[in-house]
Amino acid sequence: MERFQKFILLPLILTASLPGLAFCYSIINGPTNATVLAGSEARFNCTVSEGWIILIWLSNGSPVLTVSSSQGAFETSDRFTSQNYTSSSGFTSELIIHNTQLSDSGKIECSVQQADSKFAFLSVQVNGSLSIKNSTLTVKENETIEIVCEALGWAPAPDITWMTNDSFIDKSKYVTQQSQGSNGLYDALSILTLTLTDTEILTCLADIEALPNPQNASVTCIFVNSTLENAYSEDSRSTWVIVLAVVLSLVGIILLIIIIVVVVRCCLKKKESTYQTEIRKVSAEKNTDSDLKNMQRHGSENQGYIPEERWNTEHISRIPSSSPVSSKITVPAEDLHTSSVPKVRPQRRTDYPISPKKIRNVTLV
Ligand SMILES: *[C@@H]1O[C@H](CO)[C@@H](O)[C@H](O)[C@H]1NC(C)=O
Ligand SMILES: *[C@@H]1O[C@H](CO)[C@@H](O)[C@H](O)[C@H]1NC(C)=O
Ligand SMILES: *[C@@H]1O[C@H](CO)[C@@H](O)[C@H](O)[C@H]1NC(C)=O
Ligand SMILES: *[C@@H]1O[C@H](CO)[C@@H](O)[C@H](O)[C@H]1NC(C)=O
Ligand SMILES: *[C@@H]1O[C@H](CO)[C@@H](O)[C@H](O)[C@H]1NC(C)=O
Ligand SMILES: *[C@@H]1O[C@H](CO)[C@@H](O)[C@H](O)[C@H]1NC(C)=O
Ligand SMILES: *[C@@H]1O[C@H](CO)[C@@H](O)[C@H](O)[C@H]1NC(C)=O
Ligand SMILES: *[C@@H]1O[C@H](CO)[C@@H](O)[C@H](O)[C@H]1NC(C)=O
Numbered sequence: 001m002e003r004f005q006k007f008i009l010l011p012l013i014l015t016a017s018l019p020g021l022a023f024c025y026s027i028i029n030g031p032t033n034a035t036v037l038a039g040s041e042a043r044f045n046c047t048v049s050e051g052w053i054i055l056i057w058l059s060n061g062s063p064v065l066t067v068s069s070s071q072g073a074f075e076t077s078d079r080f081t082s083q084n085y086t087s088s089s090g091f092t093s094e095l096i097i098h099n100t101q102l103s104d105s106g107k108i109e110c111s112v113q114q115a116d117s118k119f120a121f122l123s124v125q126v127n128g129s130l131s132i133k134n135s136t137l138t139v140k141e142n143e144t145i146e147i148v149c150e151a152l153g154w155a156p157a158p159d160i161t162w163m164t165n166d167s168f169i170d171k172s173k174y175v176t177q178q179s180q181g182s183n184g185l186y187d188a189l190s191i192l193t194l195t196l197t198d199t200e201i202l203t204c205l206a207d208i209e210a211l212p213n214p215q216n217a218s219v220t221c222i223f224v225n226s227t228l229e230n231a232y233s234e235d236s237r238s239t240w241v242i243v244l245a246v247v248l249s250l251v252g253i254i255l256l257i258i259i260i261v262v263v264v265r266c267c268l269k270k271k272e273s274t275y276q277t278e279i280r281k282v283s284a285e286k287n288t289d290s291d292l293k294n295m296q297r298h299g300s301e302n303q304g305y306i307p308e309e310r311w312n313t314e315h316i317s318r319i320p321s322s323s324p325v326s327s328k329i330t331v332p333a334e335d336l337h338t339s340s341v342p343k344v345r346p347q348r349r350t351d352y353p354i355s356p357k358k359i360r361n362v363t364l365v
Helices: 002-017 019-024 227-286 290-298 303-318 324-330 333-364
Strands: 027-029 034-037 042-048 056-058 062-068 072-076 081-087 090-097 107-110 116-125 130-134 136-138 142-154 159-164 174-180 184-196 202-208 215-226
Touching: 019 056, 034 042, 042 056, 042 116, 056 081, 062 081, 062 090, 072 081, 090 107, 116 136, 130 202, 130 215, 136 142, 142 159, 142 202, 142 215, 159 174, 159 184, 174 324, 184 202
Parallel strands: 034 116, 136 215
Antiparallel strands: 027 042, 042 090, 056 062, 056 107, 062 072, 081 090, 107 116, 130 142, 142 184, 159 202, 174 184, 202 215
16 A cells, blocks of 8 residues: 555656756757758757656647657657757757648747746648739839739738839838738738839749748839820821731732733643744744744844735845845835735635644643
């Protein structure tokens, strides 16, 4: 009985006397405040002196991990694990919270039974989205513009600041409103009002402690000198008109050319069967009948009529040879033509049926 009583009393006596015996059984270093982004991990250290028996980690008052000096850590959840370090100063238990959630925010406590307890705060933050509602802007002289920057789904509400090119804009130039959604996340809307005198890159920055660098969104505000702007708009209008006119006229010209080419080809195909073949035939004869070249020159204006001239000269040649020179000089060219015309037409008609045979010869070549 006495033994049993002593066995029960021992821990009671120990716990009662421990605060007084802090030098031999206490927390040397407790956890420190931490701020992390949701989804990442959070770590806390708790260093206890020699002689410790049991160490308990609590998150917002609930035990999440227990470490025993004899049996090590009892991990009951994948999200809460620990690492141990032993040094000359004591034993260090490092609590690791994986995949942190917003609900993990709060008090993290390291307890060595009733002996001692140290705590810190975990802040889990959410990196939301940031955007400027206006895309590229053009601003005129003396024109006051409003640029809207929207931050959605943050925790806590982000600090919004504005920059123009590389310098911060005075806080009086913008107004930021915050609102909290049902999911516990915050939205912020910041409206910047300003008048520009030059082209500027306007940047909206949103910051929370957990972010290594603020998130930012930018818009380029193009300053347009009003006189230049008018010229520009007129220019663009006139260039459009010119472009349209050029395109339309080009299309028209191309159509005309196509029509002309088609028509000419059609006509040529028909004509080729008559005049060209005749001419080719005649020129071929020209080469062979070198004696008649002089006569041909006389009628060079109308090559088509050469055969008739030849026909005439043949007649002339039949006439006594004493008078060809005088007849050439005295008889004007017009007379020759007029005289030949009535003879030409009937001859052509007689030649016509013969010509198709000669076309075939030409096309074969
Ligand atoms: C830890 O966080 C709490 C709550 O945010 C704060 O009151 C306390 O001053 C912080 N401690 C340190 C050392 O920063
Ligand atoms: C905890 O202590 C160990 C050993 O000194 C160290 O490596 C680790 O970075 C510490 N962790 C934190 C969160 O301070
Ligand atoms: C925060 O969110 C933005 C936009 O979603 C992303 O570009 C950025 O990398 C995030 N920052 C961190 C530290 O995760
Ligand atoms: C802009 O304001 C200045 C000063 O009030 C004035 O002199 C100038 O004519 C204004 N420019 C335009 C384009 O209205
Ligand atoms: C920018 O966008 C906001 C909201 O879409 C609009 O109210 C404002 O007039 C825009 N600012 C300019 C300069 O277009
Ligand atoms: C801001 O930057 C833009 C683009 O780099 C430049 O054209 C403009 O002159 C700058 N404005 C000022 C006031 O420096
Ligand atoms: C905006 O964010 C990008 C990417 O995070 C960074 O490279 C850039 O320096 C930031 N700009 C400003 C003005 O902070
Ligand atoms: C607008 O352009 C004119 C001529 O280019 C210049 O004299 C004037 O200073 C410009 N105005 C501004 C506000 O830049």
